[in-house]
Amino acid sequence: MFYSLASRPARSFQRPASSLVRSGALDKFLSDTLGALSDVQPSQTATVEDGDKAYSLQLDVPGLGKEQLDIGIEGDVVRIASKADAARSVKAAWRFPLEIDAAASTAKLEHGVLTLTLSKKIPVSNVATLTIQ
Incomplete structure (x- = not known):
């Protein structure tokens, strides 16, 4: 069986921009959702x-x-953001392979470098054994 691409005039793909695109709401949504980094x-x-x-x-x-x-x-996500009154804007997020133990983690700011030591939560096995009768 053979297929070929159907060609359509370019004008059929041109549509007027919706009010969401014109107002910038879509750009704001995308930057808020995907712009963490x-x-x-x-x-x-x-x-x-x-x-x-x-x-x-x-x-x-x-x-x-x-x-x-x-x-x-x-859980496994760490977010760092500057407050509104800060001298500059910082907004970042990282996802790690294992969950982070917030109680055992530490943060230190020294000479403009923020150092986080993020303790890993070791997964506990919830396997139950059954006795064969």
């Missing part, structure tokens, strides 16, 4: 190392104090 480029300003019991994350945040940063840990 847009302000900080992890390959240039952040270093992530995988240790035996913890991950180490170093992020350059010059000009910001510890009271101007928010760090959130939810």
